Amino acid sequence: MTRADRAWLALMMAVVLVWQVPLFSRTRAGQDESFYGVPGMRILRSGLPQIPYIPSRDPETIYYHADEILYTLPPLGFYLEAAVHLILGDGLAQARLASMIAGLVAVVIVCDLTRRWSGSRRAALLAAASYLFSRAFLFPATTARPDMAAIAFGLAAVWWVARDDRRWRDVALGGVMAGLSMLCHPLGLVPTAQVGLALLVGRQPWRRRIGEASVYSAVALAAFGLWLPMIAMRPDLFWIQFGGNVLNRAGPGLGETILGLPSVVAFQAWNASTHIGPIQGGLYGLATLWLVAEVGGGVDRERWRRVLFHAVAAVVLLVLVMGRHHIRNYYGYPAALLSVPVGLMLDRAASRLGAWVGTRWATAIVAVVLGLAMVPGSGLRVLGAHLQHWTDPDYRVGPFVDRIVADLPPEALVAVDGSYVLEFFLRDRPVVEAIVDPFYFNVRLEPFEYAVFGPVGLEQIRPEIEGLERVRTYGDPSDPFGLYAELYRRVQTDSESDGRSAL
Template sequence: MTWSDRRSLVLMMAVVLVWQIPLFGRTRAGQDESFYGVPGMMILRSGLPQIPYIPSRDPETIYYHADEILYTLPPLGFYLEAAVHLVLGDGLAPARLASMIAGLVAVAIVCDLTRRCSGSSRAALLAAASFLFSRAFLFPATTARPDMAAIAFGLGAVWWVSRDDRRWRDVALGGVMAGLSMLCHPLGLVPTAQVGLALLVGGRPWRRRIGEASVYSAVALAVFGLWLPMIAMHPELFRIQFGGNVLDRAGPGLGETIVGLPGVLAFQAWNAFDHVGPIQAGLYGLGTLWLMAEVTRKADQGQSRRVLFHVVAAVVLLVLLMGSHHIRNYYGYPAALLSVPVGLLLDRAASRLGALVGTGWAKAIVAAMLVLAMVPGSGLRVLGAHLQHWTDPNYRVGPFVDRIVADLPPGALVAADGSYVLEFFLRDRPVVEAIVDPFYFNVRLEPFEYAVFGPVGLEQIRPEIEGLELVETYGDPSDPFGHYAELYRRVRTDSGSRSAF
C-alpha cells in the first residue's frame, strides 16, 4: 500500500477512536463487563486474574473462588487489559480500550488480506471500512471482553498461512497466532481449526500438507499450553470454573448441535441478521455470492479460492461451536472475513461505475453507499445524546455513582448489579455483585446492607431479593441514554434474621 492508502486507513481508524473513546468512560458496564473488565486490574494488584466482588464458595457455581483466581476463560485477554491499565490506570475505559486496540489490529489484517487477494488498494480500504464501521465490529471492539483479542489473533493465523510463497516459518507463526487466539477465548478454536483444515486441503503435495498441518497444530497447542502453569496452581478450581463455563457446555453441545442443526442454523441466522441489520447482512451475502461466482468463472484464482474457503469455514465452524449460544460478539470473526468479498465487490462496482461517470464520481458514490449501509445501528444516537448532555452528571457514570456513594454509610457492604459494581470497587467501597443465579452466584447469602440496581438489575435481580426497602432513586428512568439507579436498604424480619435469607 502507498503512503496515501496507509494514511486513509489511519484516518478511518482515527474517526472510530474519536467517535467511541469519549463514551468509554461515560457509559455503565454492559454484558459481562463486570466479570471481565476487572481481572486486568487485579493482575497488576495481585499478579492473578480475579473478580474480587464475587466471593462465591458454592462449588456448583462457575465463579467458585473467582475472587482468588479466575479460570472461566483463558487468561491472555486479561493480561492484555493489564498492559493498558499499566499505562492508563484503573477503570472500565482502559479495559475497553484494550479491545479497541485489538479491533484496529484486526482491521489492518483484513485490509492486507484483501490487498493480497486482489492487488487493489482500493478494495483493501473498502474491505477495512466495511468491517471497521460494522455492527459486528462495534460491539466486541467496545466491550471489555477478550473476544476481539481472540478475533485479531485468529485473523493473524489466517494471514500467516494464506501466502502463495508460504514457508515453514510462516506455518509456525500461524500456529503461534492460533495458540494465542485460543489463549484469549475458546472462540479461538474456530480460526485454529479453520487454518488447520486449509493446510490439509491445500494444493501442495500430500506429504507437505500433512507436515505443515502437524507443525502448525503442535505449535498452536504448545502456545495454548502456556496456561498450564497457572492451571497447576489450583487444578480443582480450574475443573469447576472452566469445566462449568466451557467444557460441560461445549462437550455435549457439539452432538446436540449436529442433531438439531436445522434449528441451530435458523437460530444463529436470525440472531446474526438481527444483530448486524438487513443492509449489512445483505452486503455480506451479496459479496459472498459474487465471490463464489468469480471463483467458479475463473479457475486459476488461487487467492480468491482461499478467501472463499475461509469465509465459509468461519461461518460453519462458528455455528458448530456456538450451537444455540446467544453471545453476539462472536460474529465479529466471520464478519471480518466476510468483509473481504464485500471490499472486492465494491471495488469492482467502482471500476464499472468509473467507466460511466468518471473515477472520482465513482469513488464518491461507492463511499456514500457504504456509509449509508453502515449508519443504521452505529451508535450515532448514543453519541448525539451524550454530546447534548456532555456536562450532565446523569450521563457520566463516575459522577453518577459518586452521588450514590455519598448517600451510603462508610464501610457498609453494598450489593450492586453488573452495571455499577465495578464503579463501587474502584472507589474502594465494600461491594459484592448482585447476582441471583445458581450458575454464577447467589448474593442473597451475603451479609450486604444496601443494594443498588440499574435498569437491567431492576428487571432481572430485584424481584429475586426480598426484604428490600427503597431509599432513593437517581436519574430519569424514561431516558434511554442516561444513567438510572435505585438504592435499597436491606431490612430485618421480626426474628432478627435477614429476610432475604
C-alpha cells in the same frame, strides 16, 4: 501499502476513536463487563486475574473462589488489559480501550489480507472500512471482554498461513497466533480449526500438507499450553470454573448442534440478522453470492477460491462451535473475513462505474454507498444524546456513582448489579455483585446492608431478593440514553427472623 493508503486507513480509525472512545468513560458496564473488565486491574496488584466482588464459596457455581483466581476463560486477554492499565491506570474505559486496540489490529489485518489476495489497494481499503464501521466490529471492540483479542490473533493466524509462498516459519508463526487466540477465548477454536483445514486441503503435495498441519497444530497447542503453569496452581478450581463455563457446556455441544443443525442455523441466522441488521447482513450475503459466481464462472477462479474458503469456513465453524450460544460479539470474527468479499465486490462495482464517471468519482460514490449501509445501528443516536448532555451527571457514570456512594455509610457492604459494581470497587467501597443465579453466584447469602440496581438489575435481580426497602432513585427512568439506578436498604424479613430463632 502506500503512504496514501496508510493515511486513509489512519483517518478512518481516527473517526472511530473520536466517535467511540469518549463514550468509554461515560457509559455503564454492559454484558459481562463486570466479570471481565476487572481481572486486568487485579493482575497488576496480585499477579493473577480475579473478580474481587464475587466471593463465591459454592462449588456448584462457575465463579467458585473467583476472588482468588479466575479460570472461567483463558487469561491472555486479561493480561493485555493489564498492559493498558499499567500505562493508563484503572478503569472500565481502559479495559474497553484494550479491546479497541485489538480491533484496530484486526482491521489492519483485514486490509492487508484483501490487498494480498486481490492486488487492489482500493478493495483493501473498502474491506477495511466495511469491517471497521460495522456493528459486528462495534460491539466486541467497545466491550471489556477478550473476544476482540481472540479475533485479532485468529486473523493473524490466517495472515501468516494463507499465502502461496509460505515457508515452515510462516506455518509455525501461524500456529503461535492460533494458540494465542485460544489463550484469549475459546472462540479461538474457530480460526485455529479453519487454518488447519486450509492447510490440509491446499494444493501442496499430501506429505507437505500433513507436515504443515502437524507443525501448525503442535505449535498452536504449545502456545495454548502457556496456561498450564497457572492451571497447576489450583487445578481443582480450574475444573470447577473452566469446566463449568466451557467444558461441561461444550462437551456435548457439537453432537447436539449436528443433530439439531437446522434449528441451530435458524437460531444463529435470526440472532445475527437482529444484531448486524438487515442491510449489513444483506451486504455480506450479496458479496458472498457474487464471489461464488466469480469462482464458478471461471474468472479469477484460483484467485478467489481462497477468499471464499475462509469466509465460508469462518461462518460454518462458528455456527458449529457456538450452537445456541447467544453472545453476539463472536460474529466479529466471520464478519472480518466476510468483509473481504465486500471489498472485492465494491471494488469491481467502482471499476465498472469508473468507465462512466471516472475513477475518483466512482470510488467516492461507492464509498458513500458503503457509508450509508453502515449508518443504521452505528450508535449515532447514543453519541448525539451524550453530546447534547455532555455536562449532565446523569450521562457520566463516574459522577453518577459518586452521588450514590455519598449517600451510603463508608463501611457498609453494598450489593450492586453489574451495571455499577465495578465503579463501586474502584472507589474502594465494600461491595459484592448482585447476582441471584445458581450458575454464577447467590448474593442473598452475603451480609450486605444496601443494594443498588440499574435498569437490568431491577428487571432481573431485584424481584429475586426479599426484604429490600427503596431509599432513593437516581436519574430519569424514561431516558433511554441516560443513567438510572435505585438504592435499597436491606431489612430483616420474617423468614430471616424465624431462621435465626431456630439457631
